[in-house]
Amino acid sequence: ETGVTQSPTHLIKTRGQQVTLRCSSQSGHNTVSWYQQALGQGPQFIFQYYREEENGRGNFPPRFSGLQFPNYSSELNVNALELDDSALYLCASSSDAAGGYNEQFFGPGTRLTVL
């Protein structure tokens, strides 16, 4: 067990709705990254939070937004849900945003289905 937790585990929404996913990072880790994994694909980077600020973003539209809290937990918000947003959303925590050498540890993911 990595100590990274995510909630909820599963979620079903309809097009146009909004969703909030939550992640608690591993103890001692100050960086949280979010990934989207479509079926049969590798995870795609959405964005990263370091010390409560966005610290890099992948090719995702602005309707994907996030937050990080003082205890380093994080939220991913998706507005105006589309069918293609159906995926496994993974949160990963690591100990430092600098250097790029640090391993990331993943939570179990939230499986989002958009109908």
Added chain:
Amino acid sequence: RKEVEQDPGPFNVPEGATVAFNCTYSNSASQSFFWYRQDCRKEPKLLMSVYSSGNEDGRFTAQLNRASQYISLLIRDSKLSDSATYLCVVNRGDFNKFYFGSGTKLNVKP
């Protein structure tokens, strides 16, 4: 061109076999490299980091070839429990952003 490319497989091998996966990356500035393992409908789990000098962890050996921009994973004496998807991961050093390949599926059969 994708940042990281892998053969999707599947690789179907008998127990006890040796199997090798390769992965290529496009950005020569990439700084750190990893192999993750992902079981069906589960999260990726770190298998091993890949160092320039190559490294071994039990039955698993990882190699990095910077000149040719590829990473390899060798699994010896395959076990049924090795059946999974193996994800090649590259980091360019830009804010700890990971680039994942699409994964190589391994099926180890009795």
